[in-house]
Amino acid sequence: MGGLEHRSLAEPAFPGDDGQVDPALVPVLGDPWATLAQLGGARVFVPIVAVLGERAADGGDKNADMAAVLMTGADGRRALLAFSSVARLETWNPQARPVPVYGQAAAQSALAEGASALVLDLGQAHWQVVETDDLGHLAAGDALVRTEAGTAWVRPAT
Template sequence: MTGLHQRGLAEPAFPDDDGLIHPSLAEALGDDSAVFNVFGEVRVFVPIVAILGELATDGSDKSADMAAVFMTGADGRKALLTFSSVAALEAWNPVARPVPVWGREAAQAALDEGASALLLDLGSEHFTVLELSQ
């Protein structure tokens, strides 16, 4: 089979992930500065939801896109939602798809999309706003 291109899938970043909160992040919750200090080095979950695309007028199926969830504040600032665990994400929205990412990657993605903050565990007693800067 010389000359054939062998394709392979990339190794998953979190192959044995159980979906539980990272211990360092669990210890930091309740202290915004401590959360900020460990956030970049822990795995978090970004919710992905279906967004209805254009409605079909010819009887064919409608289309949908998958997107990360951003919120816009009253002041116009944009923030990316993140969650510490699958359970925290499911408590917010049980149909959202949890995508595991490093905290630093979530922060960079938020900045790339023009957001100025990350919202960690929206709707929980330890909800935390992480302000971002370029």
């Protein structure tokens, strides 16, 4: 083994994940408020696709990079795609590679890529857009709660 006997791979973030909808999202999909309240701590899948690059200098094959998928709306704003299950992602694009992340990490990635929204389950019956202040609060790890006056984002104590 050449000295590799003591090395180990890092533990996967979602061991035993079967690609189904995260149990926290199962009862709330279709209810925009409840979905948003659960999304930060739930596992979702961000699609990664191959993007053709430049042709090699010798005229050979083009290289390819892997990239998360951003959509651009008619108004020019961009959104990162995420899906609640592998099956829903594959319905959208069977060639996309599903990368499991927490909803909070997906929101952080959207903001890091200059997107102003996160679209959950595009093309499904209960797809949802998380944008503007909600996207920022989701990325920050804030909790969405109901109050007598309506809903509010609350920053957990540190």
